[in-house]
Amino acid sequence: DVKVTQSSRYLVKRTGEKVFLECVQDMDHENMFWYRQDPGLGLRLIYFSYDVKMKEKGDIPEGYSVSREKKERFSLILESASTNQTSMYLCASRSPRGGSQPQHFGDGTRLSIL
Amino acid sequence: DAKTTQPNSMESNEEEPVHLPCNHSTISGTDYIHWYRQLPSQGPEYVIHGLTSNVNNRMASLAIAEDRKSSTLILHRATLRDAAVYYCILAKSNAGNMLTFGGGTRLMVKP
Numbered sequence: 001d002v003k004v005t006q007s008s009r010y011l012v013k014r015t016g017e018k019v020f021l022e023c024v025q026d027m028d029h030e031n032m033f034w035y036r037q038d039p040g041l042g043l044r045l046i047y048f049s050y051d052v053k054m055k056e057k058g059d060i061p062e063g064y065s066v067s068r069e070k071k072e073r074f075s076l077i078l079e080s081a082s083t084n085q086t087s088m089y090l091c092a093s094r095s096p097r098g099g100s101q102p103q104h105f106g107d108g109t110r111l112s113i114l
Numbered sequence: 115d116a117k118t119t120q121p122n123s124m125e126s127n128e129e130e131p132v133h134l135p136c137n138h139s140t141i142s143g144t145d146y147i148h149w150y151r152q153l154p155s156q157g158p159e160y161v162i163h164g165l166t167s168n169v170n171n172r173m174a175s176l177a178i179a180e181d182r183k184s185s186t187l188i189l190h191r192a193t194l195r196d197a198a199v200y201y202c203i204l205a206k207s208n209a210g211n212m213l214t215f216g217g218g219t220r221l222m223v224k225p
Contacts, residue, residue: 042215
């Protein structure tokens with residue numbers, strides 16, 4: 001079974017801090033994704049990466065950056081955390097073989113910015 | 115991008131079949147129909163997907179209308195553990211595409 005592991009289930013940080021959310025997958029997937037999930041808004045894509053050192057902006061990239069130095073690891077960075085970035089963050093990975101391949105999600109990191 | 119429309123919520127009795135509908139009238143010919151579900155405090159979990167033909171797996175069945183403008187996820191015998199939010203999503207056939215999640219259907223299962 002595919003395993004997508006997010007480094008923390010719960011995280012509390014302060015406004016202005018630099019925050020790193022880490023995600024690791026064990027299936028050698030090329031594609032990796034970061035979403036945030038907020039009540040009433042569903043899941044929204046922040047960034048995705050289709051290979052090492054490659055990244056593309058999703059629907060809401062403002063205030064975020066990403067890093068993909070190794071195939072199995074995709075990091076989301078909040079350069080200067082703000083309270084409106086309090087949310088559930090979900091990482092996913094998939095094989096790049098087109099729309100027939102499902103995404104596999106981690107269990108999420110619930111981030112609170114105080 | 116093609117969008118999907120699902121009811122906000124549905125109720126079912128335990129051990130009865132559940133039919134979760136999804137409308138996707140602007141689907142393109144190469145879009146796959148994916149279903150995911152999300153249990154409380156967990157990330158979304160893949161359930162099933164299809165292109166044109168009906169599909170069955172150990173979790174559920176997917177019935178796709180002949181014109182592909184709608185589909186139905188079928189849980190054959192609902193259990194309390196099936197209570198979750200179910201998302202119907204269209205996935206482009208090109209590699210590296212992203213999934214766009216809407217609001218989904220919250221399924222409540224009564225004992």
